[in-house]
Amino acid sequence: MADDVLVEVRDLDMAFKIKGQRGQPTMLHVLHKLSFDIGRGETLGLVGESGSGKSTAGRILVGLFEPTGGSVKLFGRPITGPERRANLAAVRSRLQFVFQDPHAALNPRLRVGDSIAEPIDIAGTMSRRDRNDRVKELLEMVGLPRDSAERFPHEFSGGQRQRIVIARALALAPAFIVCDEPVSALDVSMQAQIINLLMDLQARFGLSYLFIAHDLAVVRAVTHRVAVMYAGSIVEVAPKDVLYEKPQHPYTQALLDAVPRPDPARVRPQVIGGEVPSLLVPPPGCRFHTRCPHAMPRCRVDIPVLRETGDGRQTACHLYEGPSVIPSAARDLPRSAHGASSAGDPSLRSG
Numbered sequence: 001m002a003d004d005v006l007v008e009v010r011d012l013d014m015a016f017k018i019k020g021q022r023g024q025p026t027m028l029h030v031l032h033k034l035s036f037d038i039g040r041g042e043t044l045g046l047v048g049e050s051g052s053g054k055s056t057a058g059r060i061l062v063g064l065f066e067p068t069g070g071s072v073k074l075f076g077r078p079i080t081g082p083e084r085r086a087n088l089a090a091v092r093s094r095l096q097f098v099f100q101d102p103h104a105a106l107n108p109r110l111r112v113g114d115s116i117a118e119p120i121d122i123a124g125t126m127s128r129r130d131r132n133d134r135v136k137e138l139l140e141m142v143g144l145p146r147d148s149a150e151r152f153p154h155e156f157s158g159g160q161r162q163r164i165v166i167a168r169a170l171a172l173a174p175a176f177i178v179c180d181e182p183v184s185a186l187d188v189s190m191q192a193q194i195i196n197l198l199m200d201l202q203a204r205f206g207l208s209y210l211f212i213a214h215d216l217a218v219v220r221a222v223t224h225r226v227a228v229m230y231a232g233s234i235v236e237v238a239p240k241d242v243l244y245e246k247p248q249h250p251y252t253q254a255l256l257d258a259v260p261r262p263d264p265a266r267v268r269p270q271v272i273g274g275e276v277p278s279l280l281v282p283p284p285g286c287r288f289h290t291r292c293p294h295a296m297p298r299c300r301v302d303i304p305v306l307r308e309t310g311d312g313r314q315t316a317c318h319l320y321e322g323p324s325v326i327p328s329a330a331r332d333l334p335r336s337a338h339g340a341s342s343a344g345d346p347s348l349r350s351g
Protein backbone atom coordinates (compact mmCIF):
# COMPACT_ATOMS: atom_id res chain seq x y z
CA MET A 1 0.00 0.00 0.00
CA ALA A 2 1.33 3.44 -0.90
CA ASP A 3 2.14 5.57 2.17
CA ASP A 4 -0.42 8.17 1.26
CA VAL A 5 -3.36 5.73 0.93
CA LEU A 6 -5.37 5.75 4.15
CA VAL A 7 -8.35 3.69 3.08
CA GLU A 8 -8.10 0.73 0.73
CA VAL A 9 -11.32 -1.08 -0.20
CA ARG A 10 -11.26 -4.14 -2.44
CA ASP A 11 -14.20 -6.18 -3.77
CA LEU A 12 -16.36 -5.26 -0.80
CA ASP A 13 -19.61 -7.20 -0.53
CA MET A 14 -22.36 -6.71 2.01
CA ALA A 15 -25.52 -8.69 2.48
CA PHE A 16 -28.04 -8.28 5.31
CA LYS A 17 -30.17 -11.14 6.52
CA ILE A 18 -33.77 -9.95 6.30
CA LYS A 19 -37.24 -11.48 6.41
CA GLY A 20 -38.43 -12.24 2.91
CA GLN A 21 -41.84 -13.27 1.67
CA ARG A 22 -43.76 -15.39 4.18
CA GLY A 23 -41.22 -14.49 6.84
CA GLN A 24 -38.47 -16.68 5.37
CA PRO A 25 -34.95 -15.41 6.10
CA THR A 26 -33.32 -14.15 2.94
CA MET A 27 -30.16 -12.23 2.06
CA LEU A 28 -30.37 -8.66 0.78
CA HIS A 29 -27.21 -8.01 -1.24
CA VAL A 30 -26.59 -4.35 -0.69
CA LEU A 31 -22.99 -3.91 -1.88
CA HIS A 32 -21.38 -5.71 -4.76
CA LYS A 33 -17.59 -5.74 -5.30
CA LEU A 34 -16.87 -2.17 -4.24
CA SER A 35 -13.26 -1.07 -4.72
CA PHE A 36 -11.72 2.34 -4.07
CA ASP A 37 -8.93 4.13 -2.22
CA ILE A 38 -8.90 7.34 -0.23
CA GLY A 39 -5.62 9.19 0.09
CA ARG A 40 -4.25 11.22 3.00
CA GLY A 41 -5.88 14.65 2.98
CA GLU A 42 -8.30 13.59 0.26
CA THR A 43 -12.09 13.82 0.11
CA LEU A 44 -13.85 11.13 -1.86
CA GLY A 45 -17.50 11.87 -2.58
CA LEU A 46 -20.01 9.02 -2.69
CA VAL A 47 -23.17 9.80 -4.62
CA GLY A 48 -26.11 7.82 -5.94
CA GLU A 49 -29.83 7.44 -5.50
CA SER A 50 -31.39 6.53 -2.19
CA GLY A 51 -30.81 2.88 -1.33
CA SER A 52 -27.71 2.51 -3.52
CA GLY A 53 -25.64 1.50 -0.48
CA LYS A 54 -23.71 4.69 0.35
CA SER A 55 -24.38 4.70 4.09
CA THR A 56 -23.73 0.98 4.35
CA ALA A 57 -20.30 1.49 2.76
CA GLY A 58 -19.59 4.38 5.15
CA ARG A 59 -20.60 2.35 8.18
CA ILE A 60 -18.34 -0.52 7.16
CA LEU A 61 -15.40 1.88 6.89
CA VAL A 62 -15.77 3.00 10.50
CA GLY A 63 -16.23 -0.56 11.74
CA LEU A 64 -19.98 -0.36 12.48
CA PHE A 65 -20.81 -3.22 10.08
CA GLU A 66 -18.73 -6.26 9.28
CA PRO A 67 -18.83 -6.89 5.53
CA THR A 68 -19.71 -10.29 4.13
CA GLY A 69 -16.90 -10.27 1.57
CA GLY A 70 -13.88 -8.39 0.29
CA SER A 71 -11.31 -6.46 2.27
CA VAL A 72 -10.88 -3.07 3.88
CA LYS A 73 -7.55 -1.71 5.06
CA LEU A 74 -7.36 1.40 7.20
CA PHE A 75 -3.93 2.95 7.74
CA GLY A 76 -2.48 -0.21 6.21
CA ARG A 77 -4.23 -2.56 8.67
CA PRO A 78 -6.94 -4.96 7.54
CA ILE A 79 -10.20 -4.43 9.45
CA THR A 80 -11.69 -7.46 7.72
CA GLY A 81 -10.76 -11.07 8.34
CA PRO A 82 -9.24 -12.60 11.47
CA GLU A 83 -7.39 -9.45 12.54
CA ARG A 84 -10.54 -7.33 12.44
CA ARG A 85 -11.10 -6.94 16.16
CA ALA A 86 -7.51 -6.18 17.12
CA ASN A 87 -6.93 -3.83 14.20
CA LEU A 88 -10.18 -1.95 14.72
CA ALA A 89 -9.23 -1.39 18.35
CA ALA A 90 -5.85 -0.09 17.22
CA VAL A 91 -7.24 2.39 14.68
CA ARG A 92 -10.54 3.31 16.37
CA SER A 93 -9.35 6.66 17.70
CA ARG A 94 -8.27 7.73 14.21
CA LEU A 95 -11.75 7.08 12.70
CA GLN A 96 -14.86 9.13 13.15
CA PHE A 97 -18.37 9.41 11.79
CA VAL A 98 -20.47 12.56 11.35
CA PHE A 99 -24.15 11.78 10.78
CA GLN A 100 -26.79 13.75 8.99
CA ASP A 101 -28.90 14.74 11.94
CA PRO A 102 -27.16 16.81 14.61
CA HIS A 103 -30.32 16.72 16.78
CA ALA A 104 -30.29 12.94 17.04
CA ALA A 105 -26.51 12.79 17.41
CA LEU A 106 -26.43 14.78 20.67
CA ASN A 107 -27.87 13.64 23.97
CA PRO A 108 -30.22 16.50 24.97
CA ARG A 109 -29.52 15.90 28.67
CA LEU A 110 -25.75 16.15 28.38
CA ARG A 111 -23.97 19.47 28.54
CA VAL A 112 -22.21 20.26 25.27
CA GLY A 113 -18.79 19.93 26.89
CA ASP A 114 -19.62 16.43 28.13
CA SER A 115 -20.89 15.39 24.68
CA ILE A 116 -17.72 16.65 23.03
CA ALA A 117 -15.59 14.90 25.66
CA GLU A 118 -17.35 11.51 25.28
CA PRO A 119 -14.61 9.95 23.11
CA ILE A 120 -11.95 11.32 25.48
CA ASP A 121 -13.78 9.91 28.50
CA ILE A 122 -14.15 6.51 26.82
CA ALA A 123 -10.43 6.46 25.94
CA GLY A 124 -9.73 7.45 29.56
CA THR A 125 -6.27 8.81 28.82
CA MET A 126 -6.58 12.46 29.92
CA SER A 127 -6.69 14.16 33.29
CA ARG A 128 -9.90 16.08 34.06
CA ARG A 129 -8.12 19.38 33.58
CA ASP A 130 -6.56 18.43 30.23
CA ARG A 131 -9.90 17.07 29.09
CA ASN A 132 -11.68 20.35 29.90
CA ASP A 133 -8.94 22.37 28.19
CA ARG A 134 -9.22 20.12 25.14
CA VAL A 135 -13.00 20.67 25.02
CA LYS A 136 -12.48 24.44 24.96
CA GLU A 137 -9.83 24.09 22.27
CA LEU A 138 -12.22 21.95 20.19
CA LEU A 139 -15.03 24.48 20.57
CA GLU A 140 -12.70 27.18 19.28
CA MET A 141 -11.62 24.99 16.38
CA VAL A 142 -15.21 24.70 15.17
CA GLY A 143 -15.97 28.39 15.66
CA LEU A 144 -18.01 28.26 18.87
CA PRO A 145 -17.40 30.25 22.09
CA ARG A 146 -15.38 28.42 24.74
CA ASP A 147 -18.15 28.83 27.30
CA SER A 148 -20.53 26.77 25.11
CA ALA A 149 -19.30 23.74 27.07
CA GLU A 150 -21.66 24.52 29.96
CA ARG A 151 -24.77 24.83 27.82
CA PHE A 152 -27.23 22.24 26.46
CA PRO A 153 -27.84 21.28 22.80
CA HIS A 154 -31.33 22.87 22.66
CA GLU A 155 -29.72 26.28 23.17
CA PHE A 156 -28.01 26.00 19.76
CA SER A 157 -29.18 26.24 16.14
CA GLY A 158 -28.96 23.26 13.75
CA GLY A 159 -25.72 24.57 12.24
CA GLN A 160 -24.18 25.14 15.68
CA ARG A 161 -25.20 21.65 16.74
CA GLN A 162 -23.46 20.22 13.70
CA ARG A 163 -20.36 22.19 14.78
CA ILE A 164 -20.64 20.52 18.19
CA VAL A 165 -20.89 17.09 16.51
CA ILE A 166 -17.80 17.93 14.45
CA ALA A 167 -15.95 19.07 17.59
CA ARG A 168 -16.73 15.70 19.18
CA ALA A 169 -15.52 13.91 16.05
CA LEU A 170 -12.22 15.81 16.31
CA ALA A 171 -11.72 15.08 20.02
CA LEU A 172 -9.18 12.30 19.56
CA ALA A 173 -7.48 13.94 16.56
CA PRO A 174 -8.74 11.51 13.90
CA ALA A 175 -7.21 11.13 10.46
CA PHE A 176 -10.31 9.85 8.64
CA ILE A 177 -13.93 10.95 8.99
CA VAL A 178 -16.97 9.50 7.25
CA CYS A 179 -19.40 12.38 6.74
CA ASP A 180 -22.84 10.93 5.94
CA GLU A 181 -25.06 13.70 4.57
CA PRO A 182 -23.52 16.13 7.08
CA VAL A 183 -25.30 19.23 5.75
CA SER A 184 -28.53 17.93 4.27
CA ALA A 185 -30.57 18.76 7.40
CA LEU A 186 -29.35 22.39 7.32
CA ASP A 187 -30.52 25.42 5.40
CA VAL A 188 -28.38 26.62 2.51
CA SER A 189 -26.43 29.35 4.36
CA MET A 190 -25.63 26.95 7.20
CA GLN A 191 -24.60 24.32 4.66
CA ALA A 192 -21.96 26.66 3.22
CA GLN A 193 -20.59 27.42 6.68
CA ILE A 194 -20.29 23.77 7.67
CA ILE A 195 -18.70 22.88 4.33
CA ASN A 196 -16.16 25.68 4.79
CA LEU A 197 -15.46 24.44 8.30
CA LEU A 198 -14.89 20.87 7.09
CA MET A 199 -12.55 22.12 4.37
CA ASP A 200 -10.63 24.37 6.79
CA LEU A 201 -10.19 21.48 9.20
CA GLN A 202 -8.95 19.30 6.37
CA ALA A 203 -6.37 21.90 5.34
CA ARG A 204 -5.28 22.33 8.95
CA PHE A 205 -5.04 18.70 10.01
CA GLY A 206 -4.64 16.84 6.71
CA LEU A 207 -7.91 14.95 7.32
CA SER A 208 -9.34 12.47 4.83
CA TYR A 209 -13.09 12.35 4.30
CA LEU A 210 -15.57 10.00 2.74
CA PHE A 211 -18.33 12.47 1.96
CA ILE A 212 -21.72 10.88 1.33
CA ALA A 213 -24.38 13.18 -0.12
CA HIS A 214 -27.32 13.48 -2.46
CA ASP A 215 -26.65 17.08 -3.35
CA LEU A 216 -24.30 17.02 -6.33
CA ALA A 217 -23.46 20.75 -6.03
CA VAL A 218 -22.33 20.24 -2.43
CA VAL A 219 -20.29 17.21 -3.46
CA ARG A 220 -18.57 19.17 -6.19
CA ALA A 221 -17.69 21.95 -3.76
CA VAL A 222 -16.17 19.71 -1.15
CA THR A 223 -14.54 16.70 -2.83
CA HIS A 224 -11.42 15.87 -4.81
CA ARG A 225 -12.77 12.72 -6.45
CA VAL A 226 -16.27 11.33 -6.75
CA ALA A 227 -17.51 7.74 -6.87
CA VAL A 228 -20.98 7.19 -8.32
CA MET A 229 -22.95 4.26 -6.93
CA TYR A 230 -25.83 2.47 -8.56
CA ALA A 231 -27.69 -0.41 -6.91
CA GLY A 232 -24.75 -1.41 -4.72
CA SER A 233 -21.89 -0.99 -7.21
CA ILE A 234 -19.58 1.84 -8.18
CA VAL A 235 -20.23 2.62 -11.84
CA GLU A 236 -17.75 5.47 -12.21
CA VAL A 237 -15.06 7.11 -10.12
CA ALA A 238 -13.07 10.12 -11.29
CA PRO A 239 -11.50 13.42 -10.26
CA LYS A 240 -14.48 15.68 -9.66
CA ASP A 241 -13.97 18.08 -12.58
CA VAL A 242 -13.47 15.18 -15.00
CA LEU A 243 -16.68 13.61 -13.75
CA TYR A 244 -18.78 16.77 -13.71
CA GLU A 245 -17.48 18.17 -17.01
CA LYS A 246 -17.65 14.92 -18.97
CA PRO A 247 -19.63 12.27 -17.17
CA GLN A 248 -18.93 8.97 -18.85
CA HIS A 249 -21.24 6.31 -17.44
CA PRO A 250 -24.82 6.66 -18.71
CA TYR A 251 -26.04 6.65 -15.10
CA THR A 252 -23.67 9.48 -14.12
CA GLN A 253 -24.90 11.43 -17.13
CA ALA A 254 -28.51 10.85 -16.12
CA LEU A 255 -27.78 11.81 -12.51
CA LEU A 256 -26.14 15.09 -13.57
CA ASP A 257 -28.87 15.77 -16.12
CA ALA A 258 -31.43 15.44 -13.34
CA VAL A 259 -29.88 18.36 -11.41
CA PRO A 260 -31.89 21.58 -11.85
CA ARG A 261 -29.68 24.25 -13.43
CA PRO A 262 -30.25 27.99 -13.81
CA ASP A 263 -30.32 27.62 -17.58
CA PRO A 264 -33.32 29.20 -19.31
CA ALA A 265 -32.92 26.83 -22.26
CA ARG A 266 -33.58 23.88 -19.96
CA VAL A 267 -37.09 24.27 -18.67
CA ARG A 268 -36.99 21.29 -16.35
CA PRO A 269 -34.39 18.73 -15.48
CA GLN A 270 -34.37 15.35 -17.13
CA VAL A 271 -35.58 12.66 -14.80
CA ILE A 272 -34.06 9.22 -14.85
CA GLY A 273 -36.68 6.97 -16.38
CA GLY A 274 -37.54 3.52 -15.08
CA GLU A 275 -37.30 2.11 -11.58
CA VAL A 276 -34.37 1.41 -9.30
CA PRO A 277 -33.88 -2.36 -9.49
CA SER A 278 -34.71 -4.57 -6.54
CA LEU A 279 -31.66 -5.60 -4.52
CA LEU A 280 -33.43 -8.86 -3.72
CA VAL A 281 -33.75 -9.80 -7.37
CA PRO A 282 -31.25 -7.63 -9.22
CA PRO A 283 -31.30 -7.72 -13.01
CA PRO A 284 -28.62 -9.88 -14.60
CA GLY A 285 -25.68 -8.23 -16.35
CA CYS A 286 -25.26 -4.50 -15.83
CA ARG A 287 -27.73 -3.42 -13.14
CA PHE A 288 -28.37 -0.17 -14.99
CA HIS A 289 -29.30 -1.82 -18.27
CA THR A 290 -33.04 -1.69 -17.49
CA ARG A 291 -32.87 2.12 -17.49
CA CYS A 292 -29.95 2.71 -19.84
CA PRO A 293 -30.63 4.40 -23.19
CA HIS A 294 -27.45 2.82 -24.62
CA ALA A 295 -27.99 -0.77 -23.46
CA MET A 296 -26.53 -3.39 -25.80
CA PRO A 297 -27.34 -7.11 -25.82
CA ARG A 298 -24.26 -7.97 -23.76
CA CYS A 299 -25.30 -5.47 -21.03
CA ARG A 300 -28.15 -7.85 -20.18
CA VAL A 301 -25.73 -10.69 -19.61
CA ASP A 302 -22.25 -9.52 -18.55
CA ILE A 303 -21.57 -7.53 -15.40
CA PRO A 304 -19.19 -4.70 -16.37
CA VAL A 305 -16.20 -4.09 -14.11
CA LEU A 306 -14.42 -0.83 -13.33
CA ARG A 307 -11.68 -0.14 -15.87
CA GLU A 308 -9.28 2.75 -16.36
CA THR A 309 -10.61 4.95 -19.15
CA GLY A 310 -8.11 7.83 -18.97
CA ASP A 311 -7.93 11.14 -17.05
CA GLY A 312 -7.68 9.25 -13.75
CA ARG A 313 -11.15 7.83 -14.28
CA GLN A 314 -12.54 4.31 -13.94
CA THR A 315 -15.85 3.36 -15.49
CA ALA A 316 -17.84 0.13 -15.34
CA CYS A 317 -19.66 0.15 -18.66
CA HIS A 318 -19.46 -2.07 -21.74
CA LEU A 319 -19.59 1.04 -23.93
CA TYR A 320 -15.98 1.76 -22.95
CA GLU A 321 -14.55 -1.71 -23.29
CA GLY A 322 -14.14 -1.69 -27.06
CA PRO A 323 -10.83 -2.76 -28.54
CA SER A 324 -10.80 0.40 -30.66
CA VAL A 325 -10.13 3.92 -29.39
CA ILE A 326 -12.13 4.62 -26.25
CA PRO A 327 -14.12 7.83 -26.55
CA SER A 328 -13.39 10.27 -23.73
CA ALA A 329 -17.08 10.49 -22.90
CA ALA A 330 -20.29 9.02 -24.20
CA ARG A 331 -21.29 12.58 -25.01
CA ASP A 332 -18.52 12.63 -27.61
CA LEU A 333 -19.96 9.61 -29.38
CA PRO A 334 -21.67 10.12 -32.70
CA ARG A 335 -25.43 10.51 -32.19
CA SER A 336 -26.21 7.10 -33.63
CA ALA A 337 -24.06 5.57 -30.93
CA HIS A 338 -26.17 7.18 -28.20
CA GLY A 339 -29.40 5.53 -29.14
CA ALA A 340 -30.56 1.96 -29.01
CA SER A 341 -28.97 1.51 -32.42
CA SER A 342 -25.56 1.48 -30.70
CA ALA A 343 -26.34 -2.15 -29.97
CA GLY A 344 -25.51 -2.84 -33.54
CA ASP A 345 -22.40 -0.68 -33.76
CA PRO A 346 -19.40 -3.02 -33.67
CA SER A 347 -16.99 -0.20 -32.82
CA LEU A 348 -18.72 0.15 -29.47
CA ARG A 349 -18.71 -3.50 -28.56
CA SER A 350 -16.04 -5.16 -26.60
CA GLY A 351 -14.12 -7.93 -28.20
Ligand SMILES: Nc1ncnc2c1ncn2[C@@H]1O[C@H](COP(=O)(O)OP(=O)(O)OP(=O)(O)O)[C@@H](O)[C@H]1O
Nearest residue numbers: 016018028030049050051052053054055056057279
Ligand atom coordinates in the same frame (compact mmCIF):
# COMPACT_ATOMS: atom_id res chain seq x y z
N1 LIG B 1 -29.13 -2.99 8.99
C1 LIG B 1 -29.77 -3.25 7.84
N2 LIG B 1 -30.52 -4.36 7.71
C2 LIG B 1 -31.16 -4.63 6.57
N3 LIG B 1 -31.11 -3.86 5.47
C3 LIG B 1 -30.38 -2.72 5.54
C4 LIG B 1 -29.67 -2.36 6.72
N4 LIG B 1 -29.03 -1.18 6.48
C5 LIG B 1 -29.32 -0.84 5.21
N5 LIG B 1 -30.13 -1.76 4.65
C6 LIG B 1 -30.66 -1.75 3.29
O1 LIG B 1 -29.54 -1.57 2.41
C7 LIG B 1 -29.90 -0.80 1.28
C8 LIG B 1 -28.93 0.34 1.13
O2 LIG B 1 -29.14 1.24 2.21
P1 LIG B 1 -28.17 2.48 2.47
O3 LIG B 1 -28.73 3.23 3.64
O4 LIG B 1 -26.78 2.00 2.55
O5 LIG B 1 -28.38 3.30 1.11
P2 LIG B 1 -28.06 4.84 0.85
O6 LIG B 1 -27.55 4.91 -0.56
O7 LIG B 1 -27.20 5.40 1.91
O8 LIG B 1 -29.52 5.46 0.92
P3 LIG B 1 -29.95 6.91 1.48
O9 LIG B 1 -29.32 7.89 0.54
O10 LIG B 1 -31.43 6.88 1.40
O11 LIG B 1 -29.41 7.01 2.88
C9 LIG B 1 -31.35 -0.38 1.50
O12 LIG B 1 -32.17 -1.26 0.77
C10 LIG B 1 -31.53 -0.55 2.99
O13 LIG B 1 -32.89 -0.82 3.28
